[in-house]
Amino acid sequence: MGTALIYDEEMTKYKLLWVDPACKIEVPERLSVSYEALVRTGLSDRCVSVPPREASDAEILLVHSEEYLEGVKKTPHMTLEDLKEFTLQYGDVYFHPNIYHCAKLAAGSALQLVDSVMTGKVRNGMALVRPPGHHSMRSAASGFCVFNNVAIAARYAKQKHGAKRVLIVDWDIHHGQGVQYCFEDDPSVLYFSWHRYEHQEFWPNLRESDYDCVGKGSGAGYNINVPWNEVGMENGDYLSVFCHVLLPVAYEFCPDLVLVCAGFDSAIGDPEGEMCATPDIFAHLTHLLMNLAGGKLCAVLEGGYNLTSLAQSVCQTVQTLLGDPLPQLANVRSPCESALESLQCVRSVQRRYWSILKHAADSPTTDVSTKRIKLAKAEEEKAETAEEERGQEEKVWPEPAERLRPPVCSASVLPDDAACPDGLKRLVSSKDPEPLLVSRIKNRSTEDAGDADGVATFSRLYTLIEKMRTNEIGNGVALVPDVAAAMECVVQDLGSDLVSRVLVVCVGKEELNCATADGSEDKQEQKGKYYIPVCLKKGCADTVGFIQAVFGLLLPLGYEYDPGLVLLVRMPGSGVGDCMWQQLIGLLKGFAKGHTLVLMQTNDGACMDPTASALLGHPAPPLQELLTPLPDDGGALERMRERLQAHWKMLQTTVSSGN
Numbered sequence: 001m002g003t004a005l006i007y008d009e010e011m012t013k014y015k016l017l018w019v020d021p022a023c024k025i026e027v028p029e030r031l032s033v034s035y036e037a038l039v040r041t042g043l044s045d046r047c048v049s050v051p052p053r054e055a056s057d058a059e060i061l062l063v064h065s066e067e068y069l070e071g072v073k074k075t076p077h078m079t080l081e082d083l084k085e086f087t088l089q090y091g092d093v094y095f096h097p098n099i100y101h102c103a104k105l106a107a108g109s110a111l112q113l114v115d116s117v118m119t120g121k122v123r124n125g126m127a128l129v130r131p132p133g134h135h136s137m138r139s140a141a142s143g144f145c146v147f148n149n150v151a152i153a154a155r156y157a158k159q160k161h162g163a164k165r166v167l168i169v170d171w172d173i174h175h176g177q178g179v180q181y182c183f184e185d186d187p188s189v190l191y192f193s194w195h196r197y198e199h200q201e202f203w204p205n206l207r208e209s210d211y212d213c214v215g216k217g218s219g220a221g222y223n224i225n226v227p228w229n230e231v232g233m234e235n236g237d238y239l240s241v242f243c244h245v246l247l248p249v250a251y252e253f254c255p256d257l258v259l260v261c262a263g264f265d266s267a268i269g270d271p272e273g274e275m276c277a278t279p280d281i282f283a284h285l286t287h288l289l290m291n292l293a294g295g296k297l298c299a300v301l302e303g304g305y306n307l308t309s310l311a312q313s314v315c316q317t318v319q320t321l322l323g324d325p326l327p328q329l330a331n332v333r334s335p336c337e338s339a340l341e342s343l344q345c346v347r348s349v350q351r352r353y354w355s356i357l358k359h360a361a362d363s364p365t366t367d368v369s370t371k372r373i374k375l376a377k378a379e380e381e382k383a384e385t386a387e388e389e390r391g392q393e394e395k396v397w398p399e400p401a402e403r404l405r406p407p408v409c410s411a412s413v414l415p416d417d418a419a420c421p422d423g424l425k426r427l428v429s430s431k432d433p434e435p436l437l438v439s440r441i442k443n444r445s446t447e448d449a450g451d452a453d454g455v456a457t458f459s460r461l462y463t464l465i466e467k468m469r470t471n472e473i474g475n476g477v478a479l480v481p482d483v484a485a486a487m488e489c490v491v492q493d494l495g496s497d498l499v500s501r502v503l504v505v506c507v508g509k510e511e512l513n514c515a516t517a518d519g520s521e522d523k524q525e526q527k528g529k530y531y532i533p534v535c536l537k538k539g540c541a542d543t544v545g546f547i548q549a550v551f552g553l554l555l556p557l558g559y560e561y562d563p564g565l566v567l568l569v570r571m572p573g574s575g576v577g578d579c580m581w582q583q584l585i586g587l588l589k590g591f592a593k594g595h596t597l598v599l600m601q602t603n604d605g606a607c608m609d610p611t612a613s614a615l616l617g618h619p620a621p622p623l624q625e626l627l628t629p630l631p632d633d634g635g636a637l638e639r640m641r642e643r644l645q646a647h648w649k650m651l652q653t654t655v656s657s658g659n
């Protein structure tokens, strides 16, 4: 199934007609440069073009009041003076004779997207719209927004398509207070927003944008605010919040539909956000959400005011929706102290509502935060004077790297009598394997590697890995007589030639004798850092423990380690369910540009089809309702994380007690 793209140049046909410094950044070119970038890169041609439509009154009234709608309806006939007058009652927004028409098209575009995804016409999609929506409230326009496109879409998805649970992820750099107000007492809509906050110093300067506003009544726990109290947040800060807050909760919530308030003012270069996350981060944020709700994801444009980073970020998002390989995120740095403080605060208030966060630490003691505020103020004074002198220095960042689809998406190395699943390309032993390689393989202690077909199998594995390195092949699966032997062979003989770092994810019981790494640290230390056994009580059938291990440990660590290859090994008798297995394969695509090699034991062929489906990029089915975690598992994982965070900074979820 494809990716929908909704755009119409009509939505560029309104603009600011008077002087208002607060609104001058919201220009028609935001939409046209985004669409032109999609055309130029060939991405728009690969999408299913879906036309927008005007939202009806009834649909607008799902969120807004009649008096507000009646008021907006009058604006097309207003004189310039009347428009200014009408605008004065709202904040940081402007009206124009054509904005009501465009606002209906923007809301209608979101609804067209929801229809296309919920009816299965497409798998996912993006709507390029203006005016944006997430600041508009029941009876008020705000922050360039007239109708709340995504809030209307959420109510519409429930009413028309029977969606039970809708997740709204707002990665725009502003708090979508309009969305929060709309659903704050509604447990069927989980709203997640991060936003520049600076201890309420940043627009819209609301007390209710802070981390402790978790929703009201039966909606308590279904509103998650992550305030950024400093600017300059980077990729590592964003990924930490996704891994340690949003994704575990999202999997526990188990939505039928994911809506994204896709604002790109959270990207580097944006005058509003003043953050430092690069456009390719949106490829990964999109990817990390794509295995929820069976892949049903609707991204609706909100903000984004630097035309260069906006266009690049839009392309990164659409390219991931289309299933292209993910870009390598080079040197993901650990979250900064301020981000860790926000992370710790959010997790500590949300843990009472989400069992997946059950073991989160308490909020940092106030002295940390008051100290920080004092420091921040002092810093700020200094910085402000410096900035006034320097003016806002122009941010520069590298153009995102090309993300080329390999000629072969997925390949297989199979015993001759095993059937090759549809869509996979079977690798047959090509030329005779290199003598050096053969000798190394023969040196393998295991008997089966020594015989002819053992050598053939391993040499085909080598070819597979080689073709992944040259991006001729995306990923692959191998059925081998002995996975443990094959794993060791790949890590110690084959992998080391071809890639500098291999992330080995071994699922199922196995005492892995850890690869003799060549690091300077002593062996024991090395083993402590690079060998991370996670034991789940009920084996890998324990969904909650599995999710905690994947998001609390595996993903953050993987982003920090930045491997050139992922080796996913399924030990016989692992007990891991097909759903989780497919989820894991889907999530691991974020690393090594999607170069994952799956090893399974021949008699484990039963899960060949789910494996092939996930490798080919089909969305994993949703995990069934998460059971409440066994208390000790969560504790064990938390203790493991605490121990490891000394080595792996991306595992941190609390401010360092040191300073």
Ligand SMILES: NCCCNCCCCCS
Binding pocket: 021, 022, 023, 092, 132, 135, 143, 144, 172, 174, 203, 263, 265, 302, 303, 304
């Ligand atoms: N320096 C200009 C102040 C703009 N304040 C409103 C921002 C609305 C963003 C919508 S994504």
Ligand SMILES: [Zn+2]
Binding pocket: 172, 173, 174, 263, 265, 272, 302, 303, 304
């Ligand atoms: Zn914004």
